[in-house]
Amino acid sequence: MILLFLILIPLVSGLLSFVIQSEQVKSLAIVSSLATMVVSIILAFVFQNETAFLEIPWLQGMGASFALKAGGISIFMALLTGIVYFILFISRLQVKLPNLNRYIGLLLLTQAGLMGVFLAHDFLLFYFFWELALIPMYFLASQWGDENRVKVTFKFFVYTFLGSLFMLAGLIYLYLQANQSFQYEHILAAANQLDASTQQWMFWLVFIAFAIKMPLFPFHTWQPDAYETTETSSTIVLSALMVKMGLFAVIKWLLPLFPEGTAYWSSTVIVLSLIGIIYASLIAFVQKDIKRVIAYSSIAHIALMNLGLFMNTESAIDGVMYQMFNHGITVTGLWLLMSIIENKYKTRNMSQMGGMAKLAPTASIFLVILAFSNVGLPLTHSFIGEFMIFNGIMQSAFDNHILFMVLAGSGIILSAMYMLRLVQKVAYGKVPKQVESYVEAKDISTPEWIGLGLVLLIVIVGGIYPNVFMQVFL
Amino acid sequence: MKEFIYLIPLFPLLGFLINGLFWKSMPKKLAGGIGTVAILASFILALVNYFQLDPNSSGYTFTLFEFITAGNLQIPFSFKIDQLSSLFLLIITGIGTLIHLYSIGYMSEDKGYTKYFAYLNFFVFSMLLLVMGGNYAIMFIGWEGVGLASYLLIGFWFENKSFTNAGKKAFIMNRIGDLGFLVGMLLVLYHFGTIEYEQLFATMPQQGVPTSTMNFIAFAFFIGAMGKSAQIPLYTWLPDAMAGPTPVSALIHAATMVTAGIYMIARSSVLYNLAPYAQDFVAIIGIATALVAASIALKQNDIKKILAYSTVSQLGYMFLALGVGSYVGGVFHVMTHAFFKALLFLGAGAVIHNLSGEQDIRNMGALAKKMPITHITFLIACLAIAGIPGFSGFFSKDQILVAAYAKNPIYFYLGLLGAAMTAFYMFRLYFLTFSGKYRGNLKESEIHESPKVMTIPLIVLAVLSVIGGYIGLPHLFGADHKLANFLQPVVEDFQIGDVAASTEWFLMGLSVIVVLIMIFLAKSQTKTGIIKEEKGFGKFLQEAWYVDEVYQAIIVSPLKELSQFFSQVMDKNIIDGVVNGFGKMVQAGSNRLRLLQNGQVGFYFFVFVIGIFVLLVLGLWYFPTI
């Protein structure tokens, strides 16, 4: 029952906020997200060893049921969703946007979709939520953000929609193989019985949806534009949570479903991931727009995580799970900072920035720490995750495992290059003359402080004593 | 002490947290005090630890908590306390205390005073983690932590772009090394299943891992050391790192952090002993670095640059020691070098401080009278680094050179060449700074001796620079090598051939003579106090062999070009072009296809009939397979 709350609270409050016109919608958002977070925390830390399961009859004629199951990674991702949403709402308390109630409503609906994706234990239900998360996102991204947003969002939508349609084809095929049942176990059994060649093409049918969502090189081109143009909250939901759907789906669905297909294609995926790491990092290195730096950095990090998933080692997959959480948290903080910086300098062009360490020392401190968390410096939680992934890569049975490890590891050098460049351009140096007249010298506001503080707390605690979080899924 | 060992890193951490969290409201004096006291407390604990250490046991491992436990990956957050780490603890906290003390004076007029001490404490904390760590993972935490602290402190004056560039450069170069470290560590984990020193080194020789693998692992680790300890080809960050406040240069870029690589290899001596080729490689890189850096130092005019290249060069010596198997020699030199190099930097700092930031030795001179304590201590340090008998540097350097000779005489002769150059540039520096005439712009009356808080550390270090060598007297003198004995349970020299006593005397004498000649040469060169514009080879040396330019041309620029290509062409036009191409294709197809609908029924009938025809033909002839 507690699982249902995770979906119902955001869903109901999301619908409710379309009705509320006044400022109260903010309190509603905070209360709702707080409640969701508390539920997810309870689920994660109190019931951690029990597998929560819920099944409500739904389409019995079709063999689909409203089945939710929380255990391991599902619960961990639900926790991430709960935390990120709370941070999001609390730290953007003072933001002024037109049609705020709709904005918040759509965000909450997206949350419901995300929760559903992470908890669904029925293939059809999973697909439902997969799309449910996408649609409000489309409106969020199209309605609030930069000028270019509508086109960019449209591309994003079409791209991901195409992917999910491929998954739909795979889903129907499996459904028929499983004697018309969508139950996870039945689908799993049916998929495992497929012969190798079928698994090989089925793999791509399903994986392409996830790969676009992640996004994996070369399916990534929607992402930088989308991140650049969307409003910060949407960006956070997109990059901290939505892209995790792809990774999550690989863990929960793809890998167990098609072991032979995975084995057959993993070298291809690995090569793509490795290219993605280096390629995206290099691009991030020369971006002028601060948001695009984070966007490309995100591609590189996701590529590393995807790489870990296809290593077929326990350590890598554990690491990826942890790193998904870490990346979600860190990137949330980074996007918050990017929006603070943008508001301060009224531009996103790095070359017109500088001297933030003087203007807003607290923000700069957060920036530096989160930048280093993004780089994977020890004592931040990203280090633990990346370390485990690297270890997993090293332990894998591939002949070239050392080469993979070195190439993947080059990401840590490149990430330092672009993140430090960002920090230097933004925080250091002097305030450029041309922006001096209108730059706001004020430091971050209290809500932002709370949000970023929470991020920081998780970053550090997760980096020093990771078991606090890792016990949730181990 | 065992149960309280975690207090050693905890104090600096607390200092960091207090200064870091309350940086806005912290009174200036308190900040310095907190910072210094935190390190002092650690130093005292380190002393206690040192004295409680059982000289015969090989130390103990103290597990604080489970760090990473996931599946078969079990990494505890543990400390390994043994002779090696205890020694380093002493060096770090000891010199750290002195430098903190010195900083109170040196940084007294800086706005980022509190921040400075917070960073410095964080550095010490990381460094302590590095040496105390009970496994490679903890070492790596400290390893990267010191990198971070170094980055922050180099770019301490963040408004200056070239300073922050230097910090960035340092961090990124270190990161390249870190990748090597990481690969090495993970390979160890892969082959031996643990990275916990105690289990690892106890069983390593018996595991039967092929030598080629061991070489590879050792090589990977050495890449890490190259980055951190500024060896060829990753040394160029260190001279730039002098952008930071001078005490920082003293502490981080001379005395402690840069020796982390030596510590790591000494710690992994079991591994390196099993990896002969990697050892040779270490030695070659070491001696090459020593020579290259020394040659560059010959022609530098910035006081800190000279010291920086000197540091690189000395670090090369240490690696030479490690490479030829003289781990004790390496560690010994680390210690003595820490004393005299910290002293040199602090002295230089005092000079710079009192000359209002002037760093160019062409604008100095005749400071001996104005700053007597600084002068004397600086001279001691110069004598020590040049290897004048009686001073600490002499003993450690001699031990290294003898070991090198035992391995291969070429190492010795090259090392001797390096020592000669060292003596030359150090005394060139000394003479130009302290003797002759004052060539700067300041009024001479404005130049005065530093405050006590700055001179006391100088004096202490000067004393240490003199006596530090006596714990490692060569066997030749009939005395015990105390340091070797002390380290014996943990690290031992490896396969160093015996050198006949007479040969040893000869070598020692040779080096002393060469050094003395060089000092006089330096004296004569600097008599006029005028340094000519360099030309030809001199210019080449002055410009540091154009290494930075070469790196820029063959690595950085192509990388940037490539990135620009990826960003502008590959991503925008090719990959995204394909994606958008689909959209455009659909649009264009739509534009063509809609012309089919030309509005004329006659044509529609045609389309219809053709459709009928095609379907009939296909249906009646092509498909019937019933």
Added chain:
Amino acid sequence: MPINYYVFLSLLLFAIGMAGVLVRRNAIIVFMCVELMLNAVNLLMVAFSKYYGMSEAQVFVFFIMVVAAAEVAVGLSIIVMVYRKIHSTDINLLNRLKH
């Protein structure tokens, strides 16, 4: 006469009707060609009726005629309506709706 002859004859008529639809541009003539096609069907149907000895087929033909008559009523009125507007029955002249 074997039924094949009638099949061929009917198909020939049908094809002629179809060709007429394609060739002619006068709406009325086009419609007449369609009637020709219908009559081809009628002929075939009668032949089958004979072949199978089923009078239902002839009733079917009867209904085809009924439908044809209804279509003619509607069709001619549409043509008249169009003619009133554009004073022509040329089918290709009407192409305001396109693309």
Added chain:
Amino acid sequence: MELYEIVFWLLSFMTVSCALGVILSKSPVNSVLFLIATFFSLSGHYVLMNAQFLAIVNIIVYAGAIMVLFLFVLMLMNLNKDTEPQKRRLLQAAGLISGGALFLVLIAALRTVSMDAAVIDGSSEIGLLENLGMVLFSDFVLPFELSSVLFLSAMVGAMVIAKKDKLPQKENSTENISNNFKNIR
């Protein structure tokens, strides 16, 4: 060669040539007349196959009523001349070729169907009015009733379409359009 064979060939020739006349004659009125002739020859075929009732109906309904309607409309519009400028010979050739090709395809397919029982034997009863009436009003009563619906809708439709409405003209008035079209022609 039996008599009925001669009649069959004769009628067939007439049918086909009249049908060709429909599509090839330039004057619409001629086409109509050719079509009526076709219907007559088809009625001859029906008689040959002992479908006397249908033969009569064909003449009365088709040739009599429907074609007269056609003729009437043609006269009404005064289209008794060639209204199709023969510009697109190619298109016409293509039309004929398509029709021919389709015919060939069908023939080629149906040639293989072996149905060689004779259909002209002069002995069947099925075409008699009595039989047809029995079938029509017993088995086919539903279609019979439905055809009334069809006629009703056709009736209503013809009325809706053909009646001149008294309505205020919209912006794109009929007059303007007809003028435009006059200009085009």
Added chain:
Amino acid sequence: MKPLIAAAVFGVLMMFASLNVKEKRNLSNFANILFLILLGINIWEFVEVYKHGASIEAFKGMIIYSPLSVWFNTLIVALSLFYSLYNARGIERVGVHVGEYYSLIFFMLVGAHLLSVYNHVLILFLGIEIISIPQYILAGADKRNLKSSEASLKYFLMGAFSTGITLMGLTLLFGGTGTFELNAMDFSEWNYMMLTGVIFLLISFGFKVSAAPMHIWTPDVYDGAPTAFAGFMATVVKASIFMAFVNIFIHFYELKDVWQALIAIVIVLTLLIGNITAVYQQSVKRMLAYSSIAQSGFMLFAVYASDAIAVKGIVLYAIAYTLATLMLFGVLSHMKDQTYDGFNGLSKKEPFVAFALTIALLSLTGIPLTAGFFAKFYMLQAAFNTGIDYTLYLVLFALLMSTVSVYYYFRLIWAMYFKIGNPILNFEISKAQKAILALGLVLIIVVGIYPDVLFFFL
């Protein structure tokens, strides 16, 4: 049987009403009441058939009532009611003969009824004709508008042509099998005559459901026809014809090797032409015409599979597609400017309407939580069920084209929500109409969440 009679009688009633009632509004109200009664009669009939359990044969096997067919018919009538309730104002504005329009619609429902229950091919033929002839007229109902007349003429000429094809097909089928009753047809020993007949039928049905390459009349006719009627033609009529299409091809199962391949080709062409051409359109109405072609491509999967799932799928698709398209056409009939730009900023002016249209568009795109998703789902499931090896490629192609469809559907959302403008309405969207939109919205979502609601008796 009762609904059949009732529909015919109601048609006649409307004719008489139009003689006596002068107020247009009263006529449409009367018609709405009649629709409601018809729906009631349909439900009554359905309950009877459902209670009876098995299928009922009537008129010596000419028609067969099965629960499914009567249920489908009930849904068709319900959708007609939905249509007429919303579009009453639109219909009134088409021309003077409002009563006659309604009476024609009732006659079309007679045809639709026949198309879902026929067993005798003559009934099928009559059904097609009864449903077609009123369409020719309705297309030309707006006599002030030349486009309407043009549409009518085009539709009529091509429709008559296709009648010839249909008849040839039916005749050849009879020649091949020697019977008119579908149940009695035996295809176990096939010959080219029946095969040719089947292909002819495929072509003629393809024409009616606007499958490429027989689709070519569709855009012009839907574009030219009065918006109020185009909606009906594109939805209810099409759905019933599809039902007939699937039902007849189920009987041709033994020949499936041939016609499945042909339908596969037709599907590919239909999806390609429908979707791709729709992309370039500027007029929403014309876009909807192409969209209806595209959706036909999807519905053709039911024919392709021709099994029990396909029939269910057609029911579902009919509902999903019809509801959504009716909503779109309904709102479209209000718009002065029927291009995309005419919709700019509709969300500001009519937020609820814009929202309802958005859901309708999402349903057409096939997004989960809307009826359109399950509709497509059933289609693809049915397709996969055939087990033919090239089905996968067919399905993938269909999905690819579905992605293309996002472009033109979302363009409308884009216009309504993200563009600024002041849309001008010909006449206000009344509260009642909004309520009907809301009903449609709820239905789309309910079916989207729980499609079993349509099959509760099966």
